[in-house]
Amino acid sequence: xxxxxxxxxVFSGVTTGSIYALTALGxxxxxxxxxxxxxxxxxxxxxxxxxxxxxxxxxxPLALAFVGAVAIVATVGVVFxxxxxxxxxxxxxxxxxxxxxxxSLALRTGAMLIWGREALPLPPFTGDEPIxxxxxxxxxxxxxxxxxxxxxxxxxxxxxxxxxxGKAVRACSVNQGAARLMGISYSKVxxxxxxxxxxxxxxxxxxxxxxxxxxxxxxxxxxxxGFAAAIFGGLGNPAGAVFGGLALGxxxxxxxxxxxxxxxxxxxxxxxxxxxxxxxFVKPQGLFGGRSVxxx
Amino acid sequence: xxxxxxxxxxxxxxxxxVVILSAPLFTGNIYYLSILAFMATxxxxxxxxxxxxxxxxxxxxxxxxxxxxGAYGSAIMTTRWNMDPWLAMLFSAVFAAAVAGLxxxxxLKLKGHYLAMATLGFGEIVHILLVQFKWLTNGxxxxxxxxxxxxxxxxxxxPQMFHWLVWGVVLLMLRISLNLVDSRVGRSLRALHRAExxxxxxxxxxxxxxxxxxxxxxxxxxxxxxxxxxxxxxVSPVSFTLTFSVILVTTVVIGGLGNVWGAVWGSVLMVLxxxxxxxxxxxxxLLVFGVMLIVIMIFLPGGLVSFKTLVAKxxxxxxxxRTASAAGPGPARGS
Amino acid sequence: MALLRVExxxxxxxGLEALKDVSFSLHDGQVKALIxxxxxxxxxxxxxxxxxxxxxxxxxxxxxxxxxxxxxxMASRLGVGRTxxxxxxxxxxxxxxxxxxxxxxRSHAGVFSAFLTLPRHRxxxxxxxxxxxxxxxxxxxxDRAHESAGNLPVGDRHLLxxxxxxxxxxxVLLLDEPAAGLNNEETAQLAEIVRRVRDDxxxxxxxxxxxxxxMDISDEVVVLDYGKKIAEGPPLMIRNDEEVIKxxxxxxx
Numbered sequence: 001x002x003x004x005x006x007x008x009x010v011f012s013g014v015t016t017g018s019i020y021a022l023t024a025l026g027x028x029x030x031x032x033x034x035x036x037x038x039x040x041x042x043x044x045x046x047x048x049x050x051x052x053x054x055x056x057x058x059x060x061p062l063a064l065a066f067v068g069a070v071a072i073v074a075t076v077g078v079v080f081x082x083x084x085x086x087x088x089x090x091x092x093x094x095x096x097x098x099x100x101x102x103x104s105l106a107l108r109t110g111a112m113l114i115w116g117r118e119a120l121p122l123p124p125f126t127g128d129e130p131i132x133x134x135x136x137x138x139x140x141x142x143x144x145x146x147x148x149x150x151x152x153x154x155x156x157x158x159x160x161x162x163x164x165x166g167k168a169v170r171a172c173s174v175n176q177g178a179a180r181l182m183g184i185s186y187s188k189v190x191x192x193x194x195x196x197x198x199x200x201x202x203x204x205x206x207x208x209x210x211x212x213x214x215x216x217x218x219x220x221x222x223x224x225x226g227f228a229a230a231i232f233g234g235l236g237n238p239a240g241a242v243f244g245g246l247a248l249g250x251x252x253x254x255x256x257x258x259x260x261x262x263x264x265x266x267x268x269x270x271x272x273x274x275x276x277x278x279x280x281f282v283k284p285q286g287l288f289g290g291r292s293v294x295x296x
Numbered sequence: 297x298x299x300x301x302x303x304x305x306x307x308x309x310x311x312x313x314v315v316i317l318s319a320p321l322f323t324g325n326i327y328y329l330s331i332l333a334f335m336a337t338x339x340x341x342x343x344x345x346x347x348x349x350x351x352x353x354x355x356x357x358x359x360x361x362x363x364x365x366g367a368y369g370s371a372i373m374t375t376r377w378n379m380d381p382w383l384a385m386l387f388s389a390v391f392a393a394a395v396a397g398l399x400x401x402x403x404l405k406l407k408g409h410y411l412a413m414a415t416l417g418f419g420e421i422v423h424i425l426l427v428q429f430k431w432l433t434n435g436x437x438x439x440x441x442x443x444x445x446x447x448x449x450x451x452x453x454x455p456q457m458f459h460w461l462v463w464g465v466v467l468l469m470l471r472i473s474l475n476l477v478d479s480r481v482g483r484s485l486r487a488l489h490r491a492e493x494x495x496x497x498x499x500x501x502x503x504x505x506x507x508x509x510x511x512x513x514x515x516x517x518x519x520x521x522x523x524x525x526x527x528x529x530x531v532s533p534v535s536f537t538l539t540f541s542v543i544l545v546t547t548v549v550i551g552g553l554g555n556v557w558g559a560v561w562g563s564v565l566m567v568l569x570x571x572x573x574x575x576x577x578x579x580x581x582l583l584v585f586g587v588m589l590i591v592i593m594i595f596l597p598g599g600l601v602s603f604k605t606l607v608a609k610x611x612x613x614x615x616x617x618r619t620a621s622a623a624g625p626g627p628a629r630g631s
Numbered sequence: 632m633a634l635l636r637v638e639x640x641x642x643x644x645x646g647l648e649a650l651k652d653v654s655f656s657l658h659d660g661q662v663k664a665l666i667x668x669x670x671x672x673x674x675x676x677x678x679x680x681x682x683x684x685x686x687x688x689x690x691x692x693x694x695x696x697x698x699x700x701x702x703x704x705m706a707s708r709l710g711v712g713r714t715x716x717x718x719x720x721x722x723x724x725x726x727x728x729x730x731x732x733x734x735x736x737r738s739h740a741g742v743f744s745a746f747l748t749l750p751r752h753r754x755x756x757x758x759x760x761x762x763x764x765x766x767x768x769x770x771x772x773x774d775r776a777h778e779s780a781g782n783l784p785v786g787d788r789h790l791l792x793x794x795x796x797x798x799x800x801x802x803v804l805l806l807d808e809p810a811a812g813l814n815n816e817e818t819a820q821l822a823e824i825v826r827r828v829r830d831d832x833x834x835x836x837x838x839x840x841x842x843x844x845x846m847d848i849s850d851e852v853v854v855l856d857y858g859k860k861i862a863e864g865p866p867l868m869i870r871n872d873e874e875v876i877k878x879x880x881x882x883x884x
Contacts, residue, residue, distance in 0.1 A: 083590075097408065098355070099590050101357065102546075102586045105583075106586030109580075220538055266424070266428045269424055270424045280402060280413070284406055476746055480734070480738050481745045482745065483724070483731055483732050484735055491721060494719035494792075496703040497703075497712070499707035499799055
């Protein structure tokens with residue numbers, strides 16, 4: 001592999017990796033607030049992309065379609081929490097997993113009934129003239145993906161560290177009673193976490209659609225890889241989630257590039273799961289340690 | 297007297313056995329028998345998954361892969377290596393158990409969602425391998441020409457004979473599942489589900505029991521896969537996806553966790569319902585399943601088998617305390 | 632020789648030191664109480680002694696076995712039973728089945744003999760039932776065996792946990808706040824049961840906030856404060872110990 005090829009793989013890996021990072025971040029927000037692993041997380045990504053496609057087709061400019069899709073999916077996240085997660089507050093892990101799995105199936109099939117089985121495109125945010133870097137090329141959309149991911153991550157950090165609500169959300173991940181001490185109800189923190197989590201994942205979905213299209217069934221795979229990324233970086237650790245996502249994206253493309261055999265791309269998806277299984281077996285607390293480890 | 301006690305204790309099981317085994321006497325219709333055969337293999341999987349989820353409180357989102365191991369194990373060993381089908385079934389089941397153990401040992405020490413994720417990832421890997429390992433699995437084309445089962449001179453390629461064979465095995469699995477629930481091991485599983493630390497403090501080796509029940513459920517699933525391919529004599533990777541794993545979970549949840557009979561009613565419903573929905577629009581089936589998972593967990597966490605208890609409780613509440621029986625509804629149990 | 636020895640045990644959670652160099656021992660036939668203000672590390676210590684958690688440094692010896700080196704379920708097998716502060720009754724099982732779980736370590740049937748219900752297995756099940764009923768009668772719950780455990784009132788839940796643990800035939804029984812939520816009458820009844828269990832040869836270590844109960848029933852008291860042992864001795868001595876009074880400042884001893 002030449003350096004330029006390597007660079008090309010990294011560019012492509014970073015693009016998908018950003019989406020994994022945002023999905024992993026979505027997992028993390030919900031997990032930290034409620035200890036629930038949301039198996040429907042990937043569906044938020046898919047819904048974001050497809051909703052933006054519809055809004056754009058209906059005549060909304062891209063920017064408006066982006067914001068609209070994120071807002072709509074955030075609402076879906078909040079409604080999902082109210083209708084399905086809240087009643088099971090004390091029902092145990094098994095019930096919570098089953099409900100999010102059910103939601104994932106329902107959202108996915110619902111999306112198929114609305115948008116059909118075809119993968120739908122969205123135009124790139126600004127042009128599709130590739131930019132040359134050394135001998136490798138980079139699409140403007142890739143820059144958008146990276147830039148917006150950075151903006152989201154930084155905004156989230158500022159929210160957590162600078163605002164009272166953000167501090168309450170962080171306090172909740174350590175101790176549910178702590179939020180009450182700060183004058184903010186725990187149930188509001190949970191609603192907010194679901195809304196933000198859905199919004200962030202949806203934003204990822206809108207950004208990636210111009211690169212790789214979106215279809216009703218995309219969510220399952222993205223969700224799984226987002227989870228693999230979250231585990232990789234340490235479940236419950238937001239910085240770890242972002243790093244895990246980017247690392248997973250790059251590893252995935254590099255592994256395929258490095259494998260000598262033809263048809264290796266068929267194994268592309270297996271790479272993420274292999275990493276997931278290896279991390280679970282060897283170091284379940286992830287590279288940077290998860291929340292439960294910090295607590296113990 | 298002893299006979300009467302025996303009859304009362306096993307009434308449900310005996311009645312179910314009589315009904316299901318006599319079915320071919322009333323219909324020779326191939327379509328009906330094929331639905332029943334399909335239901336039988338579904339029930340085998342559901343019984344194992346019911347033990348894992350309902351008793352031990354653990355969840356596998358990759359059970360389709362264990363079915364796939366049985367299906368492809370039997371298909372490959374009988375068509376390519378000319379192995380005896382029963383031996384192939386046995387080897388496949390042992391392999392499925394070993395894989396389950398491999399996944400279970402590291403993950404079952406951790407919280408519940410780690411097993412869910414590990415099995416999910418494992419299921420996806422198996423699906424990818426089934427498609428990609430063309431030299432072994434024929435890829436998406438699948439493997440045909442799988443022989444039907446036979447013992448001595450009896451050919452189980454005949455739908456009626458197959459019905460008795462497969463339901464005989466199902467009844468055996470149902471019986472041993474009922475036995476397990478009502479034993480030291482069954483109680484320890486329910487205990488670790490409810491309060492793992494308390495179970496440990498009473499001497500239950502919880503990690504061992506969890507891994508063991510995962511292995512048992514993998515064996516049930518693998519055997520189901522083997523019977524399935526010997527019946528349809530063809531196998532392809534499309535049957536072994538995440539969606540199928542979720543459908544399996546739905547089967548168990550709808551019937552009722554925590555009660556072995558839940559697996560029976562869940563399988564009946566989940567095999568008949570799609571057949572019925574198919575007449576209108578097949579696309580809605582999965583939507584219905586997804587919504588049912590949510591609705592059941594929230595409103596009827598005990599599944600269909602607990603419906604009677606729910607009705608009784610509601611009536612009790614409406615009718616006031618006067619008519620309430622002193623003993624109240626007993627705890628959910630298998631036998 | 633002491634039955635149970637806690638030797639220089641320190642337990643850290645992250646930066647927090649929950650137990651600091653705690654040592655004491657428990658002699659055969661004793662009733663010993665572990666007291667201290669909230670957050671003193673009592674339940675942490677219980678978790679170490681019952682093998683559910685491991686000390687950061689130091690050892691807990693039961694006879695000659697170092698419990699920190701064994702799997703969590705082994706403490707029970709060796710003879711250390713316990714109850715929990717926050718009830719851990721198996722709610723969806725019957726009262727009797729709860730206690731039957733306590734017989735786990737004293738019985739052997741595995742998956743295959745359960746599958747097949749071998750005669751050996753049936754005999755064992757019968758023995759389990761009988762032993763469990765006996766344990767229930769010891770705490771006075773014999774007539775509630777077939778009720779759902781989830782329906783029991785708070786006081787009976789403590790007793791059920793005691794019966795469950797007794798079924799495992801412990802040499803040492805750890806009781807974590809058994810009198811919490813009980814009225815005076817129930818507390819007196821509990822004291823009676825604890826005494827009877829001791830008379831049957833079970834050594835008892837208990838954590839309790841009800842000082843009347845503690846002083847009434849214990850032979851010796853260990854006082855923890857901020858993870859450190861600040862006093863140990865007979866109840867009368869503890870009652871007059873200055874450091875103990877200081878630790879409990881404002882609380883009624």
